[in-house]
Amino acid sequence: MTNFADRLITAIEAKQNPCVVGLDFHSARLPAFVSDAMKANPTPEGYRTAISDYFRLILDGVAPLVTAVKPQFSLLESLTWVGAQILIDITDHARSLDILVIADAKRGDIASSALGYARAFLDPPDGPDFARGYNADCLTVNPFLGRDTLRPYVDACDSAGKGIFVLVKTSNPGSGETQDALLADSNRPVYTSYARMVDELGQSHIGDRGYSSVGAVVGATYPQQAEELRSLMPRAFILVPGYGAQGGTADDAIRCFNPDGLGAVVNASRSITCAFDAPDISPTNYAATIRDQTLRMIDDINSALARRRS
């Protein structure tokens, strides 16, 4: 089973950039051809077709360009079982296009419930097709419940060649209260203890290229903390949200990279998929916009990395 970090590096080198496109279902920011199709046929089948076609259009545009896609599970959960079918359509189509899927579901629970999530997202249990979960390449996980609760995901990294990104320092404005509070034993922020956990959990899961399949999430909106965290988890891949619509710049985001130019992937969601001008944009023009915005992001990130090298 190929180590996930090795697979990620292979994809980065093939695509010549470390960019990820987030697939978010923002019902108020859809092109009219999607929301009109939903209105015209407000049935489970109608919604599924309209929304899955929308994501397939985006996937067809970005899959040849970027390293991975990151479907956001929360925004489809109010569609209950139809949302789950759409998430299967997304992961199936991504697989057919041979692009890595990072399931952004930020799951976290204990014992058998954690194992349930590990199976549902990373390590399919035996059973009929609909009972084998989403089989993503990688999952975002919440470590607050404790190191023991991460074990099932880490085991899945080995048994199924998958990866995880553990939340360490999130990109939102309010992450400081919980994540930057200083700990008494070290006088260092809480996030450093999670970084140590990621580093320690990852040691026995390092691939041929020197990186671990146990990675971390560090927001581009906190560039100083990113630099500190980069050095605390030298072998972890970092998933960097917060670039683009949330205000993080390319120069902020590249603080999460190692001097070898590897060690991080940068995500953009709304700045790629919600950047169209007129709501009545045609599917063809929308696809062109997606492509333009993605190329712009790739150039922005790669230019910043090149500036740092020189």
Add this chain to the structure above:
Amino acid sequence: MTNFADRLITAIEAKQNPCVVGLDFHSARLPAFVSDAMKANPTPEGYRTAISDYFRLILDGVAPLVTAVKPQFSLLESLTWVGAQILIDITDHARSLDILVIADAKRGDIASSALGYARAFLDPPDGPDFARGYNADCLTVNPFLGRDTLRPYVDACDSAGKGIFVLVKTSNPGSGETQDALLADSNRPVYTSYARMVDELGQSHIGDRGYSSVGAVVGATYPQQAEELRSLMPRAFILVPGYGAQGGTADDAIRCFNPDGLGAVVNASRSITCAFDAPDISPTNYAATIRDQTLRMIDDINSALARRRS
């Protein structure tokens, strides 16, 4: 819109106990009449019927007896869209039996994604039925991402008369590393800072009976911490997992109650629904076992509360 804590107290007084039954899908611990039905018809319809019938049998048995039920979302996620349909069947049947539903999904994300979860679980958006989420009475949430990320759920408490239980001290063996670490500013454990957050967030959501719709999760497996946390969040309802199969006793669990005999609900899952002797138990005998185990739990918890009062 009736405050959730008031609704919870009404249910506790009607049922004369503060017990909750967890609805967990443990595929390896099912009665044979359920697993045989799944094997006989391994289709989406076959699984849905077998598993939803199983949960309806449990619900029919426990709804007249206890305060609330707590479906565990993780264990159905590997069934993808069929799992989501089963969760809808569970919540619909619970509603028809007029029992409160605590969605145990431990969700946590930022910004629009947090809002997505709040809508999906607590405050249904406009739309066709399948696009209006699970409409539970209450949701377990993970606060690690920060106070700002709890805001959409807290708003839903007001707008939809719903509640949340915020993870503060979880019942698993490994919760100490992340939750008991001492903070430099107070020299007190991390969990106390989350308790303060719960207390502060809850202040403006207190019902007629003096309790807030913003509650907390505190494991029965940590009775000393429970006593400390009880005093730090005097108006929060505490959801107490860890009783029964995880090793917490009734005397441990009642540390989460206030002197008024209110302020907590105690959950049991496996010790109720997986306590049958022979795997080939009949549906009738299984229903009787569920009822017996539930009555035993109620007596155990109520006796401990009575001992403390006297």
